[in-house]
Amino acid sequence: MEGKTVAARIHDAMHRLTAAEKRAARGLLANYPTIGFAPVAEFAAQAGASSATVLRFVSQLGYRSYPDFQRALREELDERAKSPLQRSQSAPPRQAGDANFLDRFITQSIDNLRSSAALIPASEFEALCVRLAEGKGTCYLAGGRFTDFLAGYLEAHLRLVRPGLRRLDARPATRADQMIDVKPGDTAIIFDVRRYDASLLEAAAELAARRAFLVLITDEWMSPIARHAKLVLPCHTGLDRTWDANGSVFTLVEALIARTTELAWPVASKRISSIERS
Amino acid sequence: MEGKTVAARIHDAMHRLTAAEKRAARGLLANYPTIGFAPVAEFAAQAGASSATVLRFVSQLGYRSYPDFQRALREELDERAKSPLQRSQSAPPRQAGDANFLDRFITQSIDNLRSSAALIPASEFEALCVRLAEGKGTCYLAGGRFTDFLAGYLEAHLRLVRPGLRRLDARPATRADQMIDVKPGDTAIIFDVRRYDASLLEAAAELAARRAFLVLITDEWMSPIARHAKLVLPCHTGLDRTWDANGSVFTLVEALIARTTELAWPVASKRISSIERS
DNA sequence: ACCAATATGGAACTACTAGTACAGAGTTAA
DNA sequence: TTAACTCTGTACTAGTAGTTCCATATTGGT
Structure with missing residues (x-):
């Protein structure tokens, strides 16, 4: 549960979310992850839900509080920026006898x-x-x-x-x-x-x-x-x-x-x- | 002044920052932009400065408040995510003359x-x-x-x-x-x-x-x-x-x-x- | 159509965060 | 070395955000 990305948790939890909570989920996925760094009220407004719903939503994802959820988002963003594997999508890792090393x-x-x-x-x-x-x-x-x-x-x-x-x-x-x-x-x-x-x-x-x-x-x-x-x-x-x-x-x-x-x-x-x- | 990225503002303002403010600037550049989404106290701790210094730092960048600064950071992140071909963040805006040596x-x-x-x-x-x-x-x-x-x-x-x-x-x-x-x-x-x-x-x-x-x-x-x-x-x-x-x-x-x-x-x-x- | 169960948003409450003032540490110049 | 000045962190205050509760709306089953 610890190492999961927020996006992954959303997908896992989606089925047990209520209608308004799903709006929150979609709002977050729509401009991921920036809206999650906004205050709850702004997140809520943009997703078309109330603050309370957004709070219940992050709670459903398994976070103890909204700041806790934001911390997870930050760490995830950091991880992505720092690991150079972001471009390993195009480069096949270490083939023996690699001519283009x-x-x-x-x-x-x-x-x-x-x-x-x-x-x-x-x-x-x-x-x-x-x-x-x-x-x-x-x-x-x-x-x-x-x-x-x-x-x-x-x-x-x-x-x-x-x-x-x-x-x-x-x-x-x-x-x-x-x-x-x-x-x-x-x-x-x-x-x-x-x-x-x-x-x-x-x-x-x-x-x-x-x-x-x-x-x-x-x-x-x-x-x-x-x-x-x-x-x-x-x-x-x-x-x-x-x-x-x-x-x-x-x-x-x-x-x-x-x-x-x-x-x-x-x-x-x-x-x-x-x-x-x- | 409006359309500038936060990073650009840092580079512009660097010369008139004090020692502790520079630590804050470097801290932000080092893991940009995530640390800026954290609360002031966390930002400060990671950069090795006090909260007050971080506040003065964002003020130097021309933001009216810390939340204002965070909003700018979010919009910038959004902008970068939405224009996928503009990914080259390496458009370092520099002053005229030999500043771009x-x-x-x-x-x-x-x-x-x-x-x-x-x-x-x-x-x-x-x-x-x-x-x-x-x-x-x-x-x-x-x-x-x-x-x-x-x-x-x-x-x-x-x-x-x-x-x-x-x-x-x-x-x-x-x-x-x-x-x-x-x-x-x-x-x-x-x-x-x-x-x-x-x-x-x-x-x-x-x-x-x-x-x-x-x-x-x-x-x-x-x-x-x-x-x-x-x-x-x-x-x-x-x-x-x-x-x-x-x-x-x-x-x-x-x-x-x-x-x-x-x-x-x-x-x-x-x-x-x-x-x-x- | 009614009732029960659940979801939802508004408003009050609490906690924490940003902002501020101040004092002392450090720096520079005389 | 001393004095003036700037910088820096601490302690405090004010404000704002997150949280909780409850009344209302909505949904689903009978």
Whole structure:
């Protein structure tokens, strides 16, 4: 009884519903699930029944109260949005010797990129680039088990643009002495996608305590570090159930590099040519 | 002001939101739009802010009350459900100027991915995955100045799946003694995008001389290493900008990881669980 | 056509939620 | 360091929504 969708419950219960209750049921199915998020009175009016009838209706579905029913609807909507199986309708899951594996993977990665574009506030992105391009203070970079390579990639490129970059090792043992130089106003960019790294969280807390300007790059489920962060750039990484794909995070990093370089060009161009010569 | 989506308003208003209000904004974007249908207190708890902050947040978005905001959310959801072809919610409304830099960059990255899908022969991709999944012999990994991070990323993931992985430093000084163990039939994966690395080319020549099975991952202009390679996977990286974008290469790497893991699952699953335990 | 049983909506009631004021925590500038 | 200011959460109030009860309408059986 627990795991059933509301729509399924309606179909099951339909036969024992009274005439007015059926009107309520049809009203809900007609524009599912939005009308269920409305107050009872509005639901009732739209379905052509009274509030009391709507209440009896949700009671028939097995919900203890109207808020309880709404909670179920919300969880269902969330589930549907988050599980990427919504598009598995067209893609047959894992056939052996799949010739178009790569095509499917790339298609999903494109979806991730699109969603990320919608998820990332342009102002946050721009703010970070401007800050990086200014080149003031020290900028610390840290990542988790896999995302550490992204931090490295970002560092390697930013080195061409500005001074004062330091890589941070989040492991507790080596962390303390790396932190002692952190000054208020320094920048710290932290990569954390699930499974979230506990030691990264500790490191972030300490950086926040030292008044560093904390930037978090994470996935759509939001690392708990978000709590400490001044700026959060969330990417969409969800793939089918097996693994997530960080391609969108990587692309964000490249966009950061490109934009920061563009902004810092007057200064950066000299730097770059002097590096290239050596 | 009327016809704007709630998400659009958030993006517009983001810059004038306070820290706690931004947490609320992110919370809503993270699981949009469901959390907005919850009571204020629940919204607040999930976003890590107080009820009062959430109220101030919706007020900033231009809604006269919380119920007013919820109504807008419902109408928006309805709208999206009713026009089925308009499903692409990825119409992120941005301000003028360079505020849409990120959008443009992502759009171009998507183009790169599409082109790459057309450029990479599925058979070559599959052949490499099968070879990696078999786990025979040693697999060497090397990259250039920036692509070395991609090699590292690939290595970190493949370690979960199979033994016998070694990172190769292409610098002449350290190269010789790393090469002495290379046996015929060993695999070598080399990343080389322009500007192509001379020392990588030398390393590739030597690997080929030692009869290693050489795999080249490169860009559409084809590194000269291609002449030594048994397998070539070319990605589209061109951008209309100063630098190229390696996002498609990264995505290829992730696809390799995913497919290889899938193929090697019977063996890999044991490996992974034993690693996770330690 | 009448009666019994059930369904229905209106109105009163209760509980909970949104809204508000305020105090203290945190931030910034002098 | 201090002082001014802004931000943020708590405690409270007012209002609105959900709930319940009951009179009325409707249905179905005899």
